[in-house]
Amino acid sequence: MGRPPCCDKSNVKRGLWTPEEDAKILAYVSNHGTGNWTLVPKKAGLNRCGKSCRLRWTNYLRPDLKHDRFAPEEEELIIKLHEAIGSRWSLIAKRLPGRTDNDVKNYWNTKLRKKLQKMGIDPVTHKPFSQIFSDFGNISGISNTGNLNKSSNTSLMSEPDHRFSSSILTATEISCFKKTMHEQVQEYNPTVTHPTSWDFLAQFPIHDTEKLPLFFNEASSSCPSSSSSSSTSTFTQSYYCQKSQAPLISPTCTFTWSEFLLSDPVFSTEFHHQEERSNFDEMLSPTNSSAMAMAQNDLSSCNITSTGSNYRSVCDHGTVGNGLEENNNAAAADHAAYSSSASSFVDGILDKDRELHSRFPQLLDPSFDYY
DNA sequence: AAAATCTCCAACCGCACCCGT
DNA sequence: CACGGGTGCGGTTGGAGATTT
Known part of the structure; x- marks a missing residue:
C-alpha cells in the first residue's frame, strides 16, 4: 500500500501557472512566510495542490532566484561537481547562488550532457x-x-x-x-x-x-x-x-579529469602552473577529500577552489573530443x-x-x- | 506557408527522509 | 516504536516555442 496522495488531484488545477496565481503565492508568502504548504492553497485562495505551490515558489517565484542564462563559470562548476558527486542536483545547486536544483538539472540534461558527448566524453562517468x-x-x-x-x-x-x-x-x-x-x-x-x-x-x-x-x-x-x-x-x-x-x-x-585534459596540447600549455594543477586535481579527484566529502556531507561545508577557466579553455577549444x-x-x-x-x-x-x-x-x- | 521535428524548461510524480505525536 | 504529515529530492513528462524540412 503506497502513500496516499497529498491532495485530490481531480479537483485541483494543474499545469502552467498564471500571473494571477503567482501573485497570490507572492502575497501569501510575503505576509505569512513559507512553511506548511498544504495549507497555502486554501489560505491563499488557490485551487492548487500544496506541493505544487511549494514547487512554484522554490523553483520560480523566490526573489533570490536568477532567471538569466548560465554563466560559463557556472557551467564549469556544474560539470566538475557532477563528476565528483553525480546527479545530486540539490547539492550542486547550493554551490550556484540563485539557481535551483531543477535549473541545474534541466541545464545539464539539455546542454551540458550533449556538450560533453560532442567532446567525446561520457557524461555519466566523465x-x-x-x-x-x-x-x-x-x-x-x-x-x-x-x-x-x-x-x-x-x-x-x-x-x-x-x-x-x-x-x-x-x-x-x-x-x-x-x-x-x-x-x-x-x-x-x-x-x-x-x-x-x-x-x-x-x-x-x-x-x-x-x-x-x-x-x-x-x-x-x-x-x-x-x-x-x-x-x-x-x-x-x-x-x-x-x-x-x-x-x-x-x-x-x-583516470582523472586533469590527466585527460592535460593530454590536450592546448590545454596543457595553459594549465602549467603547479598550484592551479594542484587545486584542480583536488577538486576533481574522486579519491580526494573535497569531492568525496561533498558526496558524504553537506556541500556547504566544503571549500572548493574553482580553477575552471582552464577547463573552459578546453571546452571552447573544441578539440578534446575530435582530437x-x-x-x-x-x-x-x-x-x-x-x-x-x-x-x-x-x-x-x-x-x-x-x-x-x-x-x-x-x-x-x-x-x-x-x- | 505549413507540417514535422527538435529543444527547452516548468511542472509533475513518487519515493525517502525528517520530525512531531 | 509506530505512525502520519511535511518536505526534499531526482527522474520524467508535457507542451510551448524554435527550427528545419
Missing part, C-alpha cells in the same frame, strides 16, 4: 569514450594479444558471456547493452540487420567520432540499472574498474593499441572476439537470440 572502448576490450582480463585465425561467425554478441554475467554485469545489463549496440549500429548503417558478432563493427568506419560516443553513453543511460542517481552507473563503472583489475564494483579508477585519437598520450598510453587508429580499434575487437571464440566454442550456436 571519461573519454576512447578509454571506455579500450577498457571494454580488456573486460574481465581478456588478453590483448589474440593469435587466432579470422572468423566471420564469432560469438561475443551471440550469447551471454558467462564471465560477464557471473562476475561483472548482470544479464539485464548485458542484454540492454547488446540491444543498444544493435539499435545504434542499425541507425548508423541500416543494412546491418542482425549482427551476430563483433565483426559487425567492421561494417562501418570507426573513425567517425561523432557516432562512437553514442554506444556507451546510450547503453549506460538507457539501462534501468544505470538510471540511478549515483555518480557512476554500475554498468559503466564495471568497465573502468576492469582496467586496473580493481574490485569489480568500485569507484577506483586510474582525442591523436592527442592521447600519458593518460591513455596503455590504451594506444585500441585508440591510436580506427583499424587498430577494430582489429582489437576482432582479436578479442576470435580469442573468445577459441576459448568458448559453445558460444557459436547461431540459433541463440542475443536479445
Whole structure:
C-alpha cells in the first residue's frame, strides 16, 4: 500500500501557472512566510495542490532566484561537481547562488550532457569514450594479444558471456547493452540487420567520432540499472574498474579529469602552473577529500577552489573530443593499441572476439537470440 | 506557408527522509 | 516504536516555442 496522495488531484488545477496565481503565492508568502504548504492553497485562495505551490515558489517565484542564462563559470562548476558527486542536483545547486536544483538539472540534461558527448566524453562517468572502448576490450582480463585465425561467425554478441554475467554485469545489463549496440549500429548503417558478432563493427568506419560516443553513453543511460542517481552507473563503472583489475564494483579508477585534459596540447600549455594543477586535481579527484566529502556531507561545508577557466579553455577549444585519437598520450598510453587508429580499434575487437571464440566454442550456436 | 521535428524548461510524480505525536 | 504529515529530492513528462524540412 503506497502513500496516499497529498491532495485530490481531480479537483485541483494543474499545469502552467498564471500571473494571477503567482501573485497570490507572492502575497501569501510575503505576509505569512513559507512553511506548511498544504495549507497555502486554501489560505491563499488557490485551487492548487500544496506541493505544487511549494514547487512554484522554490523553483520560480523566490526573489533570490536568477532567471538569466548560465554563466560559463557556472557551467564549469556544474560539470566538475557532477563528476565528483553525480546527479545530486540539490547539492550542486547550493554551490550556484540563485539557481535551483531543477535549473541545474534541466541545464545539464539539455546542454551540458550533449556538450560533453560532442567532446567525446561520457557524461555519466566523465571519461573519454576512447578509454571506455579500450577498457571494454580488456573486460574481465581478456588478453590483448589474440593469435587466432579470422572468423566471420564469432560469438561475443551471440550469447551471454558467462564471465560477464557471473562476475561483472548482470544479464539485464548485458542484454540492454547488446540491444543498444544493435539499435545504434542499425541507425548508423541500416543494412546491418542482425549482427551476430563483433565483426559487425567492421561494417562501418570507426573513425567517425561523432557516432562512437553514442554506444556507451546510450547503453549506460538507457539501462534501468544505470538510471540511478549515483555518480557512476554500475554498468559503466564495471568497465573502468576492469582496467586496473580493481574490485569489480568500485569507484577506483586510474583516470582523472586533469590527466585527460592535460593530454590536450592546448590545454596543457595553459594549465602549467603547479598550484592551479594542484587545486584542480583536488577538486576533481574522486579519491580526494573535497569531492568525496561533498558526496558524504553537506556541500556547504566544503571549500572548493574553482580553477575552471582552464577547463573552459578546453571546452571552447573544441578539440578534446575530435582530437582525442591523436592527442592521447600519458593518460591513455596503455590504451594506444585500441585508440591510436580506427583499424587498430577494430582489429582489437576482432582479436578479442576470435580469442573468445577459441576459448568458448559453445558460444557459436547461431540459433541463440542475443536479445 | 505549413507540417514535422527538435529543444527547452516548468511542472509533475513518487519515493525517502525528517520530525512531531 | 509506530505512525502520519511535511518536505526534499531526482527522474520524467508535457507542451510551448524554435527550427528545419
